[in-house]
Amino acid sequence: MARHLLGRLGHLVLVLWVVTTLTFVMFRLMPGDPTLNFLSPSFSQETRAALLKGFGLDRSLGEQYLIYLRNLLHGELGQSFLQGKSVVALLAEALPNTIILTLVSLCAAYAFGIVAGAFLAFRRGGVVEAVAIPSALATRAAPEFWLGMLLLAGLAFQTGLFPTGGALSPGAEAGSFGAMLISRDYWWHLILPALTLTLYLQGLPLLLMRATMLEVLNDEFIVMARMKGLSRWSVVMRHAARNALLPVATAFALGLGASVGGNVVVETVFAWPGIGRVLVQAVQSADYPLAQGAFLLIAFVLVVMNTVADLAYAALDPRVSVGAQR
Amino acid sequence: MPRWTRGCPSVRSVNAMMQAIGRFFRSEPFAIAGASIYAAIVLVAVFADRLAPYDPKAMLKNGNRVARYLPMSPEHWFGTTSSGRDVLSQLIWGTRSALTVGLTAALAVVAIGTLLGLLSGYLGGWADRVITWLADIVLGLPFLPFMLVLAALTHPGTGVVIFTVAALLWPNTARVIRAQVLSLRERAWVEAARVTGCSTARIMFVHVLPQVLPLAALYGSVAIGWAILAEASASFLGFGDPDTISWGVMLQDAYANQALSRGAWNWFAPPGAAIMAMVLAGFLISRGSEKLLFPKLAGS
Numbered sequence: 001m002a003r004h005l006l007g008r009l010g011h012l013v014l015v016l017w018v019v020t021t022l023t024f025v026m027f028r029l030m031p032g033d034p035t036l037n038f039l040s041p042s043f044s045q046e047t048r049a050a051l052l053k054g055f056g057l058d059r060s061l062g063e064q065y066l067i068y069l070r071n072l073l074h075g076e077l078g079q080s081f082l083q084g085k086s087v088v089a090l091l092a093e094a095l096p097n098t099i100i101l102t103l104v105s106l107c108a109a110y111a112f113g114i115v116a117g118a119f120l121a122f123r124r125g126g127v128v129e130a131v132a133i134p135s136a137l138a139t140r141a142a143p144e145f146w147l148g149m150l151l152l153a154g155l156a157f158q159t160g161l162f163p164t165g166g167a168l169s170p171g172a173e174a175g176s177f178g179a180m181l182i183s184r185d186y187w188w189h190l191i192l193p194a195l196t197l198t199l200y201l202q203g204l205p206l207l208l209m210r211a212t213m214l215e216v217l218n219d220e221f222i223v224m225a226r227m228k229g230l231s232r233w234s235v236v237m238r239h240a241a242r243n244a245l246l247p248v249a250t251a252f253a254l255g256l257g258a259s260v261g262g263n264v265v266v267e268t269v270f271a272w273p274g275i276g277r278v279l280v281q282a283v284q285s286a287d288y289p290l291a292q293g294a295f296l297l298i299a300f301v302l303v304v305m306n307t308v309a310d311l312a313y314a315a316l317d318p319r320v321s322v323g324a325q326r
Numbered sequence: 327m328p329r330w331t332r333g334c335p336s337v338r339s340v341n342a343m344m345q346a347i348g349r350f351f352r353s354e355p356f357a358i359a360g361a362s363i364y365a366a367i368v369l370v371a372v373f374a375d376r377l378a379p380y381d382p383k384a385m386l387k388n389g390n391r392v393a394r395y396l397p398m399s400p401e402h403w404f405g406t407t408s409s410g411r412d413v414l415s416q417l418i419w420g421t422r423s424a425l426t427v428g429l430t431a432a433l434a435v436v437a438i439g440t441l442l443g444l445l446s447g448y449l450g451g452w453a454d455r456v457i458t459w460l461a462d463i464v465l466g467l468p469f470l471p472f473m474l475v476l477a478a479l480t481h482p483g484t485g486v487v488i489f490t491v492a493a494l495l496w497p498n499t500a501r502v503i504r505a506q507v508l509s510l511r512e513r514a515w516v517e518a519a520r521v522t523g524c525s526t527a528r529i530m531f532v533h534v535l536p537q538v539l540p541l542a543a544l545y546g547s548v549a550i551g552w553a554i555l556a557e558a559s560a561s562f563l564g565f566g567d568p569d570t571i572s573w574g575v576m577l578q579d580a581y582a583n584q585a586l587s588r589g590a591w592n593w594f595a596p597p598g599a600a601i602m603a604m605v606l607a608g609f610l611i612s613r614g615s616e617k618l619l620f621p622k623l624a625g626s
Binding site for chain 1: 356466467469471472474475476479558559563574580581591597601603605
């Protein structure tokens with residue numbers, strides 16, 4: 001196990017390094033003068049000089065790369081062009097909002113999906129299944145932002161039940177992040193974007209749960225439980241469901257990594273101030289340092305969560321032999 | 327049966343294949359539904375210029391004034407946009423862009439994924455290690471953010487969408503093809519081909535490849551959907567090709583021009599529904615064929 005863990009961690013570092021390098025290449029090899037992409041014309045002469053030196057933009061590409069890696073290790077991502085703050089500070093402001101939105105939606109989606117999937121496995125065949133499965137597939141097929149638009153038009157613009165965007169009402173000022181978190185206004189604004197994501201995400205756990213449940217229900221220990229005379233419901237929920245949860249748990253970890261970056265469109269539709277929206281705005285306004293920082297953060301979360309999912313799978317499932325090569 | 331495949335048990339005759347496809351559609355209502363949606367979209371795309379009642383880019387006038395924000399009516403089934411364009415005509419023309427993006431990207435994904443899956447599964451060794459490693463890296467790149475950054479750094483348009491789909495989505499196909507090839511490689515007929523002196527390339531491309539093509543096509547039908555969703559998201563975020571008429575561009579237009587606050591459902595509901603139908607078609611086909619390709623799961 002320890003060897004497996006070390007191997008995975010080494011692999012993680014390697015993938016992170018490649019992704020980091022790819023990002024460097026992507027942002028440097030675009031057409032035009034690369035230094036212009038990191039130095040806004042609006043900066044004062046002194047700031048320009050300081051940044052030029054700090055990021056080694058006056059040196060060769062190879063040296064720039066080494067400086068870039070060193071800065072990254074120190075958590076230094078540069079200055080945003082437009083907002084005049086450090087990229088790290090802007091990302092730190094946005095990240096909690098994305099994490100809250102993602103966690104709330106994922107938990108709601110998986111809670112619903114697991115129960116509904118188990119129920120569908122329990123009630124196999126018939127009308128319920130004929131309606132439920134195509135609907136679950138349909139929610140995965142619909143563009144996320146379109147689901148958001150439908151909810152916005154129906155529940156915010158036309159009925160006024162929910163706010164139309166942002167994280168706080170106009171004029172409302174939250175002193176600190178903690179104060180914002182406990183304000184009702186914040187959670188009120190969270191409902192629609194979270195509902196959109198939940199709708200979009202629930203299809204996967206539902207279908208996965210149902211499929212693995214049906215597989216588990218054929219196992220010998222289930223036959224045994226039935227022979228003991230347990231009720232069908234008790235067999236399904238207490239014996240089968242526990243064992244079917246494993247792939248769902250893995251999907252949850254993968255989903256967490258993927259949605260931090262995948263929230264881009266939902267955050268844009270609802271003007272939710274998270275990482276995805278930061279990235280979109282930075283890219284749209286050619287704020288390259290901020291765009292690079294946001295992209296790196298999203299990619300890091302994805303890579304780390306992929307590893308976590310892999311390790312969790314190996315740790316939870318005794319059948320996965322960690323010594324074996326995949 | 328072409329002459330060069332004679333004696334190879336792996337290659338079925340065209341006739342048998344057609345029969346298998348026929349049987350498959352008869353037994354799988356989901357797949358029939360999916361295939362009908364595709365058929366309908368292809369028909370609409372082919373006859374788009376005859377079906378569309380108006381020029382999708384023309385600003386329609388009502389007397390002297392631009393016919394903006396018209397509701398549903400017999401003249402304009404889905405009303406008009408904020409710039410007086412007919413929504414139904416745009417919807418109909420959108421099928422062409424959807425099919426172009428979807429098919430090109432899916433073909434690219436399937437070609438790359440199948441080739442790399444085949445190489446890594448059949449050759450094993452360092453080829454397998456390199457390809458698995460590449461797949462791991464690609465899986466570490468977030469899809470939408472990557473597309474956005476690439477579009478911003480090069481130039482926005484469908485080219486970037488197709489490239490991103492091809493470059494980032496092949497690992498799923500490759501992984502499944504690899505697993506399939508690993509089991510096919512051990513079959514007796516591959517051994518027989520080897521003994522009769524077939525080259526490695528010949529065994530891979532003439533004997534093994536046809537066996538995994540149905541599986542590849544299955545992943546292709548899902549990839550069409552991802553490509554269309556990717557195009558829609560890129561357009562929605564402002565990185566689409568503003569000159570083409572696509573469902574994503576329509577949604578972006580509606581979102582940016584107060585369709586939501588005006589409650590113009592006739593404008594923003596149809597394009598999203600069209601995207602959903604087309605992506606769903608791919609899911610339905612692949613779901614139906616899962617039972618055909620993985621008989622072990624037949625119970626589910």
